[in-house]
Amino acid sequence: MKIIVNGEPASTDAATLAELLAELELADAIVATAVNGDMVRAARRTATPIADGDRVEILAPMQGG
């Protein structure tokens, strides 16, 4: 299915957000996630399904002012 990851079109077979992170080699990374504009806590990722057209944000610590 087609989804949007961090603003870019992507194809995935992942059924859940946790599977998507594993697919992207971010399973162990320190990241925060949101689906369709709403935050999904780390503990909820395995129970959060990914559907066609979903917009997924994967954010990491970054330099800031």
Next chain:
Amino acid sequence: MDAMTGLTTGIGTDKVTFYDTEISSRLLLGTAQYPSPAILAEAIRASGAEIVTVSLRRESGAAKAGQSFWQLIRDLGVKVLPNTAGCKTVKEAVTTAEMARELFGTPWVKLEVIGEDDTLQPDVFGLVEAARILSRDGFQVFPYTTEDLVVAEKLLSAGCEVLMPWGAPIGSGRGLNNPYGLRSMRAHFPGVPLVVDAGVGVPSHAAAAMELGYDAVLLNTAVAKAGDPVRMARAFAAAIAAGREAVLADPMEVRDMAAPSTPVMGRAFVGS
């Protein structure tokens, strides 16, 4: 105390409190735009800052830039103040703050809701609304605001216990654009920790903010974009300590006319 300058006199005992957390250094430092991670780390150490601002950005599986940055910050042992930089709506800012709380494990958030691209001026209406939502949700909000007293009052009502008015637009290095407004704000809210955030370019700007009675200064570009960021970090630390010492020392009154500083008594050639 440093015998040469005396600048550290007040530092050990003179602390500022942000939401029940006592802080000795009155310099809050941003972590963006440094020439390298090593220089960033050295600048933080040289500044003596105990609080650094951080942000959240999209992570790519290949680069994983965020992971090494976070490791560097943790190794320094400083407190982090995550920002919501770049957010333009209440929804974006609130969601970003929630994600930052999980990622960084702190209820602190430097709340930015940007209303205008050229000046990066805060959208104060969105700011107040987001501050209310986040405060109710247990966040400890450090709002990036203007020197507007009415907005400040509403932010306090929304639950903020710190206010961070701008000196000048973010990254402009223009210093304190409205010293009168900042002085009024200080006078109106004597018990509220006030931090000048943004627009500071050189150490004298930061010293001036401290001399106005501000509790701390938050800056980033002025250090990161200096030719020698580590040295500039040290310069800002000294200026902020000097400004704070000056306030505690109770400066003299300004006079319109000259008054001789050298004693007149016993002066030669008088009456001859």
